[in-house]
Amino acid sequence: MLGDMVSVDEWAAIAEALPEVTERPAWGMTCYRVRDKIFTSFDPERPETVGVAVDRDERSVLISAEPGKFSMTNHDSVYHWVRVTLDAVGAGEMRELLEDAWRMKAPKRLVKAHDEAAAQRDE
Structure with a gap:
């Protein structure tokens, strides 16, 4: 599993590649946000996992x-979060999890613009 x-x-890098994402720490964790809503986080006290909305x-x-x-x-x-074990997930699955989390937290207009841009790239 190590290669995956x-x-x-x-x-x-996957989180930062999504539209309008900013990194701002909170509660001692690295947190990635879209329009100030956290969609994923890393807690150095749990270095084997990341949290994902x-x-x-x-x-x-x-x-x-x-x-x-x-x-x-x-x-x-209490929240819409799951812990993802880093050494058990591949980059493709992590990308899918983070994009889904980003979609949950991003404004609908931003999601629509992202989807339209992706559709144009695919043409």
Whole structure:
């Protein structure tokens, strides 16, 4: 599995590549935001995982299906968050998780503009 892991630097690069993302620390963690809403975070006290915003129903499915890859702290249970184990996830899956999290937090107009730009690139 070692060849299929994501580093903290790769996680950060994926997050930073999304539109209008800013990095601003909070509570001792590295946090990435879109329009000031946090969609992913890294806690140096839990260096093996990152937190990602996720739909609560999807979170349950992820944790049940792959408990070695996805988990939840007591704090995460109050919010729409899941912990993702970095050495258990590949770059493609991390990109998908972060884009989904970004979409949850970004304004609808920004998501629409992002989708339209992606569609034009694909033509």
